[in-house]
Amino acid sequence: MDDQTRTELEAAAFRRLVQHLRNRTDVQNIAMMDLAGFCRNCLSQWYSEAAQERGLDLDYEAARTIVYGMPYPDWKAKYQTDATPEQLAAFEKHKAEKEQAE
Numbered sequence: 001m002d003d004q005t006r007t008e009l010e011a012a013a014f015r016r017l018v019q020h021l022r023n024r025t026d027v028q029n030i031a032m033m034d035l036a037g038f039c040r041n042c043l044s045q046w047y048s049e050a051a052q053e054r055g056l057d058l059d060y061e062a063a064r065t066i067v068y069g070m071p072y073p074d075w076k077a078k079y080q081t082d083a084t085p086e087q088l089a090a091f092e093k094h095k096a097e098k099e100q101a102e
Contacts, residue, residue, distance in 0.1 A: 018043070022069040025079040034090040037098075043067050 001009075021027070021040055029039035044064040051058035061072065068075040083091070 018067055021067070025075075028081060028083070028087075030083045030087045030091055034087060034094065037094065040064075040067050
C-alpha cells in the first residue's frame with residue numbers, strides 16, 4: 001500500500017470514529033478514559049497538536065468543536081452526566097498509574 005492510500009484510509013477511519021462518537025452521546029468521556037485510556041478531549045488535543053506540527057493555527061477549543069460537532073460547553077450541557085464514584089476512582093487509579101509509568 002502506498003503512503004497516499006494509507007493516509008486516505010487513516011483519514012476515513014478517523015472521520016468515521018468522530019462521527020460514531022458524535023452519534024454516541026450516551027458514551028461519557030470518563031467511561032472511555034476508564035476503558036480505553038482516551039476520550040473525545042484526547043482526540044481533540046491530538047488533532048490540535050497535529051495541526052500545530054504542520055504550522056496551522058488550530059487551538060484546542062477549535063479542535064474540540066470539530067470532534068464534538070459543536071462547542072464543548074454546548075455538548076457538555078446537553079449530554080454530559082455526573083461521573084459515578086466508581087468511575088472517578090477508576091479514573092484516578094489509571095491517572096496515577098500513567099504518571100508512575102512516565
